[in-house]
Amino acid sequence: MISLQLIFKSMLRRKVVTSLLLVQLALTLALLSNSSLLALQTWEQLRQPTGLDLDHILYVSLKPTSKNLQEYPAFADLLERQLAAVRQMPGVAAVSHTNQSPLVTGGSNGNVNDENDRDRSNVSTVPQYTVSPDFLQVLQLDVLEGEIPQTVQAWDGDAAIPVVLTKSLAERVFPGKSAIGQMTNAGPVAAVIEDFYGQRSAERVMYNRIQIAQIYGVAWGYGIILRVEPGNTEQIRSQLPDVLKTVDPNIEVFSVRTMDEQLHRMYRNEFGLATLLAVLSGLMLLVSMISSYSNAHFNALKRQQEIGIKRALGASKQGILLEMLTENWCTTVAGAGIGIVAAWLLNQALALVISIPALPVWLPLTALLMLMLCVTLATWYPARIATQVSPATATKTL
Structure with a gap:
């Protein structure tokens, strides 16, 4: 014993x-x-669900090295030529400009509220995307309500630019009613789309606000986001820097990443x-x-x-x-x-x-x-x- x-x-x-x-x-x-x-x-x-096709969406981070190209209208012309060149690449399904990428820790964000009920509805930290109309085609997101504006608007200060909200954000700010036509602090709601993962630091990772507009400032850089056909990701990724520099050599390409790489980078x-x-x-x-x-x-x-x-x-x-x-x-x-x-x-x-x-x-x-x-x-x-x-x-x- x-x-x-x-x-x-x-x-x-x-x-x-x-x-x-x-x-x-x-x-x-x-x-x-x-x-x-x-x-x-x-x-x-x-x-965790992101709402995105992680393997077939590429995000290019870049900026003009010439001060002249960082200002409108020269930048607008540069961006139009860049998007056209990328769009013509074999295997590219859709392309859009954007001020920032999804699946990041933090970035450009601000509050969103119902202008008729600010105290109750205010959401303090919501990612703000400034994109082209094809942004939703790139991310393959469905429009649940309303219509996506098809014209890229300039920030002239005379009229509010319509906003597009993700479903979860629209339900949070306008509970029990349709968000279409409602006025937010950023502008009237034009459409509600499916949720996607924006910023980790946001109040909710699926809260996102989108505006079809020109990028406000590019001194710190901007992004081009594109969706590629299956089997073309690596080939297009390797060609993108050369294609963009062919359009204008006065740019610096910081990185080209898939959304899967963005997700791993975030954690x-x-x-x-x-x-x-x-x-x-x-x-x-x-x-x-x-x-x-x-x-x-x-x-x-x-x-x-x-x-x-x-x-x-x-x-x-x-x-x-x-x-x-x-x-x-x-x-x-x-x-x-x-x-x-x-x-x-x-x-x-x-x-x-x-x-x-x-x-x-x-x-x-x-x-x-x-x-x-x-x-x-x-x-x-x-x-x-x-x-x-x-x-x-x-x-x-x-």
Whole structure:
């Protein structure tokens, strides 16, 4: 019969070694729990619905290098020629200008409200897109109500430019009634379209406001967004910079990305941190296994006489093996108890710098099971050696 009291006394005889092992196990459990949580969160975020064809929409970020081309009417002429050149590329289904890309952390945004009920209806952070009429064809979004304006309007200040709202935003600002014709602080609502993921920092990621208008200013750059036919993404991506520079060499192309790359880029901090913590967890798990092996091996050597006497008194090999493993299991459980507190503290620290949910109970418990399995594998061989101690060897030294 296994005596837990004797096991605890054995652990206390090796205070320094046991304490170091407890710290290693605690840190390992804390890292395992939080890295798994970050990995699961990032995986869920990457799989969430966006309303977009991620693989066949390209976004080109660029800007004119000539100050003359950054101002109207020269910029309007440049943009028209660029859109025409891209539109003529084989495999391009639709193209539009835009002041910013969907699927970003933050960007150009502002508030939207019902002018007749500002206090109740105000939505503080809504992405604002300035685009061509073909923007919806690029994103393949259906018009649910109203009609999309077909003329790109200039910001002359005399008349409000009609706005297009995504469905979720229209329902939030104008609950229980049609938004078409209603006046917002940005202009009258011309159409309501399907939802799509705009900015992560928006009040709701599916809230978006669109206006068919000229881009207000391009000193910091602008975008061209296009949808390509299946199978043409990489070919068109590689050709786009040359095509645009052929139209006018006085431009700088910053990047050409798919929406899938935009989505991964938006969560790159979480992905990078999850990867770092996973690597650290793996290293800590390896160190803990080595430490557990060393501890069990040293313990078996120190207790050879004791084990031999137990064998002489009739203890079975299986009983000795179970006793050795039980001691390591008790150490692991004790370390895990400290590790649960450490995992919670690490989770609170991470929440100060990134968006991370609270640690669910099942994750530390799962990490404990993994630790138990790894420690068992690491200590089985030293424990197996301990069972081979001959009673005769032990009694010779008495």
